[in-house]
Amino acid sequence: MPPAPQLPRPTxxxxxxxxxxxxxxxxxxxxxHDLLSRKRDVGYTTMLKLMQIMTDKGxxxxxxxxxxxxxxxxxxxxxxxxxxxKDLVSKAxxxxxxxxxxxxxxxxKATAQEIAEIRKLLDExxxxxx
Amino acid sequence: MPPAPQLPRPTxxxxxxxxxxxxxxxxxxxxxHDLLSRKRDVGYTTMLKLMQIMTDKGxxxxxxxxxxxxxxxxxxxxxxxxxxxKDLVSKAxxxxxxxxxxxxxxxxKATAQEIAEIRKLLDExxxxxx
DNA sequence: AGTCTTCTACGAAGACTTTCGTGGTTCAGA
DNA sequence: TCTGAACCACGAAAGTCTTCGTAGAAGACT
Numbered sequence: 001m002p003p004a005p006q007l008p009r010p011t012x013x014x015x016x017x018x019x020x021x022x023x024x025x026x027x028x029x030x031x032x033h034d035l036l037s038r039k040r041d042v043g044y045t046t047m048l049k050l051m052q053i054m055t056d057k058g059x060x061x062x063x064x065x066x067x068x069x070x071x072x073x074x075x076x077x078x079x080x081x082x083x084x085x086k087d088l089v090s091k092a093x094x095x096x097x098x099x100x101x102x103x104x105x106x107x108x109k110a111t112a113q114e115i116a117e118i119r120k121l122l123d124e125x126x127x128x129x130x
Numbered sequence: 131m132p133p134a135p136q137l138p139r140p141t142x143x144x145x146x147x148x149x150x151x152x153x154x155x156x157x158x159x160x161x162x163h164d165l166l167s168r169k170r171d172v173g174y175t176t177m178l179k180l181m182q183i184m185t186d187k188g189x190x191x192x193x194x195x196x197x198x199x200x201x202x203x204x205x206x207x208x209x210x211x212x213x214x215x216k217d218l219v220s221k222a223x224x225x226x227x228x229x230x231x232x233x234x235x236x237x238x239k240a241t242a243q244e245i246a247e248i249r250k251l252l253d254e255x256x257x258x259x260x
Numbered sequence: 261a262g263t264c265t266t267c268t269a270c271g272a273a274g275a276c277t278t279t280c281g282t283g284g285t286t287c288a289g290a
Numbered sequence: 291t292c293t294g295a296a297c298c299a300c301g302a303a304a305g306t307c308t309t310c311g312t313a314g315a316a317g318a319c320t
Binding site: 179 | 266267268269270
């Protein structure tokens with residue numbers, strides 16, 4: 001198959017919708033709107049339009065077999081997150097992932113368990129890699 | 131002193147300029163343009179306009195005592211980076227800094243030295259925190 | 261002084277983002 | 291069948307981002 005064409009970086013509003021779809025799984029505009037309108041005052045047709053645009057961009061896939069179309073994220077959460085991190089690293093950290101990691105860690109009080117998890121990941125990287 | 135008002139998140143083009151100013155220190159439009167135009171085809175007045183807008187937004191400070199105005203970043207690199215990381219964490223990682231760190235680490239082959247540095251930071255966090 | 265270069269200011273075009281109103285269609289309930 | 295509710299498509303407005311052309315002021319050079 002052809003190499004997956006790079007999808008555009010989601011905008012803020014688009015990311016808000018993606019997060020809902022990653023959490024709920026395939027959903028209708030109504031479901032997404034019900035959830036987001038609890039946090040923010042936003043019209044139904046605004047969500048609809050955004051999700052249509054996202055489908056045009058390739059960010060979402062749409063199942064039109066039912067009257068209420070069902071949307072789902074084209075890419076998995078982790079793939080998009082990786083893309084966003086990579087983008088931020090190159091735009092704001094001069095390409096240094098370590099700087100980002102250090103910045104993130106130092107500006108956050110992590111719990112002992114979280115620290116342990118990160119250590120574990122570091123162990124794996126050191127052990128298995130190369 | 132009053133609490134520093136939150137500056138707007140820099141856009142991509144603005145970040146490009148900020149990076150130059152953080153690297154070079156206070157600079158004229160000419161200097162910034164000379165450097166950036168080597169990487170990208172961009173007009174002088176485009177840079178000028180952008181830096182004027184950034185000054186209006188409060189992202190830059192301008193010294194007008196000379197004919198060629200001298201611009202510098204209002205915030206230190208680390209402060210802006212922290213803001214951007216926080217923003218990405220909340221918008222794309224559901225508020226979990228650890229998820230971002232894990233994602234960043236797992237998508238990058240870090241060198242042994244880099245891993246060691248991160249470990250050191252984790253040690254400090256565990257030791258000194260609370 | 262006259263000319264050429266360099267600078268700032270201004271305005272505006274074009275693209276993108278976010279918002280929502282209107283209109284037409286489909287479906288359920290009276 | 292008629293009415294109302296829910297849905298989608300469409301268009302457009304308002305805001306932001308990025309771009310650059312033009313004009314005028316300031317300096318440098320001859």
